[in-house]
Amino acid sequence: MRTFVRKLVIALITAWVTITATFILPRLMPGNPIEQLIGKLTGRVTPEEIAAIKAQFGQGLNEPVIVQYWHYLVNLFHGDLGTSITYSPQSVSSVIFGQLWWTLGLIGTATVLSFILGTALGVYFGWTRGARTDLFIPVAGFLQSTPFYVLGTLLVMIFAFRLHWFPFEGSYDATTVSPGWNWAFIASVLRYAQLPLASIVLCSLSGWMIGMRNMMVTTMSEDFVLMAVAKGLPKRKVMWHAARNAVLPQIANLTLAIGLLVSGALIVEQVFSYQGVGGLLVNAVSNLDYPLIQGIFLVITFTVLIMSAVGDVLYVWLDPRTRTATVE
Amino acid sequence: MTTSSNPVLEVSHFNVDYGVGAAAVRAVDNVTFTLERAHVLGVAGESGSGKSTLAYGLTRLLRAPGIITGGDVHLHLGTDADARRMDLLAASEAELRAIRWKHISVVMQSALNALNPVRKIGKEFDEVLKTHNRSMSKSARKDRARELLGLVNLTPDRLERYPHELSGGQRQRVMIAMALALQPELVIMDEPTTALDVVTQREIVAELQKLRQELGFALIFITHDLSLLVELADEIMVMYAGRIVERAPALELYRGPRHPYTLGLMGSFPPLHGERKVMTGIPGSPPNLKDLPGGCAFHPRCPYAMERCTLEDPMLSPIEDGQRTVACWLHDPSVSAAVPVELRRKDAALAGEAG
Numbered sequence: 038m039r040t041f042v043r044k045l046v047i048a049l050i051t052a053w054v055t056i057t058a059t060f061i062l063p064r065l066m067p068g069n070p071i072e073q074l075i076g077k078l079t080g081r082v083t084p085e086e087i088a089a090i091k092a093q094f095g096q097g098l099n100e101p102v103i104v105q106y107w108h109y110l111v112n113l114f115h116g117d118l119g120t121s122i123t124y125s126p127q128s129v130s131s132v133i134f135g136q137l138w139w140t141l142g143l144i145g146t147a148t149v150l151s152f153i154l155g156t157a158l159g160v161y162f163g164w165t166r167g168a169r170t171d172l173f174i175p176v177a178g179f180l181q182s183t184p185f186y187v188l189g190t191l192l193v194m195i196f197a198f199r200l201h202w203f204p205f206e207g208s209y210d211a212t213t214v215s216p217g218w219n220w221a222f223i224a225s226v227l228r229y230a231q232l233p234l235a236s237i238v239l240c241s242l243s244g245w246m247i248g249m250r251n252m253m254v255t256t257m258s259e260d261f262v263l264m265a266v267a268k269g270l271p272k273r274k275v276m277w278h279a280a281r282n283a284v285l286p287q288i289a290n291l292t293l294a295i296g297l298l299v300s301g302a303l304i305v306e307q308v309f310s311y312q313g314v315g316g317l318l319v320n321a322v323s324n325l326d327y328p329l330i331q332g333i334f335l336v337i338t339f340t341v342l343i344m345s346a347v348g349d350v351l352y353v354w355l356d357p358r359t360r361t362a363t364v365e
Numbered sequence: 366m367t368t369s370s371n372p373v374l375e376v377s378h379f380n381v382d383y384g385v386g387a388a389a390v391r392a393v394d395n396v397t398f399t400l401e402r403a404h405v406l407g408v409a410g411e412s413g414s415g416k417s418t419l420a421y422g423l424t425r426l427l428r429a430p431g432i433i434t435g436g437d438v439h440l441h442l443g444t445d446a447d448a449r450r451m452d453l454l455a456a457s458e459a460e461l462r463a464i465r466w467k468h469i470s471v472v473m474q475s476a477l478n479a480l481n482p483v484r485k486i487g488k489e490f491d492e493v494l495k496t497h498n499r500s501m502s503k504s505a506r507k508d509r510a511r512e513l514l515g516l517v518n519l520t521p522d523r524l525e526r527y528p529h530e531l532s533g534g535q536r537q538r539v540m541i542a543m544a545l546a547l548q549p550e551l552v553i554m555d556e557p558t559t560a561l562d563v564v565t566q567r568e569i570v571a572e573l574q575k576l577r578q579e580l581g582f583a584l585i586f587i588t589h590d591l592s593l594l595v596e597l598a599d600e601i602m603v604m605y606a607g608r609i610v611e612r613a614p615a616l617e618l619y620r621g622p623r624h625p626y627t628l629g630l631m632g633s634f635p636p637l638h639g640e641r642k643v644m645t646g647i648p649g650s651p652p653n654l655k656d657l658p659g660g661c662a663f664h665p666r667c668p669y670a671m672e673r674c675t676l677e678d679p680m681l682s683p684i685e686d687g688q689r690t691v692a693c694w695l696h697d698p699s700v701s702a703a704v705p706v707e708l709r710r711k712d713a714a715l716a717g718e719a720g
Contacts, residue, residue, distance in 0.1 A: 263426060269462040274496070
């Protein structure tokens, strides 16, 4: 219980630090969102119009920073992230959540899929180390060291442009289907997700695989694995003894990977012109959309915080040694 | 060698190498012995003498690059009517799986490493019982596990514990209880008490003695602590550089070692019982198996070395009417030199005073 409270306090402090940093960072950027917005308007802009814009979007930008900070905190506490400047009059939260599902759907699925596949392959390649299957290791190493934007672009070029097996941009066919719970839309989404999904899995799979294989090889030299053989257990049970222990560092890495999910979305979405939080962030930054930047940063931060909490719990559940010993 | 009446394990000319070709190193060299049913054989020697390699070789548990390069190992299973003799070195993986733990079980030096860290003790027991006895019910398995823990003086609540929650002694007791789970004919223990403190060592050896009288399993007990073996073993085999250098009934070996190396080993450990004595140890360090000296491998460290020891390797030969065997030129009838008094006596009260 004490451990839990300590973890909670640490999480709260982390949350406050990021919330504050999120407030400060966009304000350190050169320029000002109002000027940016006015600059975009064509024709003559009257001082009244400028005042109106300031009143609408300024959210008190001419107030002292400390007062802005206070308003920011209070609004945040009420779940109000403000109004987006770029996508006005939509609120920041509705803009973000509109895109978040795309990101979670594509990159979340890809992360989980590559983790499961990579780990399973790692168990197998670790178990058969020294056999011919070791030839896959350099291939995996190559895939792991190739940056995603190179491999992703290459795949788009080959499979979408040349072979026309997959659509090369977008998240669904906007000309024929309309978003909603209808089969045509879902089918279109699934079709458009195939290539990005396959590319991400292909790219991140090898990392999981190599990690798991190496852990497997290390664990297999442990006495308890030899003991499992000595006990006359069938092969798959011996393998399980090793794999069950070898997977622990993988779990820790998985929480890190999920934490990076939203930020990793940036490149993926650019390469495949897929919609999502990554593209939104690029837009928000280039338009100096303070509320939106803050909102996205907060979403990223809270994903990391929540995921690492989930990871901690999962790890404790999987590894009894991390539990505090009960006093007898 | 005496003809065996009721053996459980027969080993002849057993060799184990590490590596192949020119880089190969012989870790177990031409080892031959027979273990009688319900007997305890102690194997003693320094680190690198090949005693653990022998144990893992016999049970076909060697890890790469260890390779069995010769010899025969036969295990006798069952009793009287349904007795059969199994060639362990020729056995397939499936055949080995069938006899493992049921007929031969193993206890390793570090019980902490030998128990799966993420599993409760109860699950480990359950798995072993279930694998070898499919018809056993879950509650019967649990009862059996409790009973086994009782054998080694542990309370049944340990079944709900993880290995890291037990003390070193408790863990090793768990391992011993587990090794006895299926009532095997043969148990091999590789330095089971080395990682424990002296008091716990003593307790465990006493428990083992009791268990073996009750259950009647044969035991190969490997250690570098000769004085521990004297309490437990019927016979002791001393190994040096992969070979057996002396073999004798436990008490006789303790009272009167015949090989200079055995004498040195005895001077290296305080006895569990009896008066204090001066520890002497053995000069030099264990031999490099890659580059063994010519002649007797022990001669560079031997205080009694003669010219012949540097030239010819002594064979393991019977002495004293075949009661015991030793591989040392000092005891060869053709050697005229007198056997030193400390390697001649029948009842040395203090073996450690030589040196």
